[in-house]
Amino acid sequence: MNSDVKGRPFELYETENGNVPSDLRKICSGLGEFVDNLEDEKKKRLSPDDLGWIRTNLRWLRNGERSFSELKMLKRLSRVGPDLFVLKRTKGDANPRIYLTDLLPERYVILHGYKKDSYDQDPEEQKKAEDRLEDLRARIQSDGG
Secondary structure, eight states: OOOOOOOOEEEEOOOOOOOOHHHHHHHHHTTTTTTTOOOOOOOOOOOHHHHHHHHHHHHHHTTTTTTTGOOEHHHHHTTTOOTTTEEOOOSSOOEEEEEEESSTTTOEEEEEOOOSSSSSSSSHHHHHHHHHHHHHHHHHHTTTT
């Protein structure tokens, strides 16, 4: 997949049944202007500063102002495959992590997100994103695509 394709919309990962996992919906509340299948919830789990930082980075990707390779805080997790990325803020109130993929050519899919009290990556949280990516890949392959 070409990670430098600019100007794609976002959507949240959905299970095979079409449900967005509740943990993903909660961490992404407040991002409804960027994510097509997200209804904003009144309780925002991230600080306004962290949320603003994520919004800025997502806006750059969505509008084509920056590509994946141009965002310094967006890292490709190459051991998992070429299409899993983590957007991580290391100096915010909650150190948010947003995992996303460019596996689908017409849009980005946000697979998982969480807030972190420390700088270190949480292997259990990353595994959720990896599992969701594998599920998405399997469904794409079974659909013939």
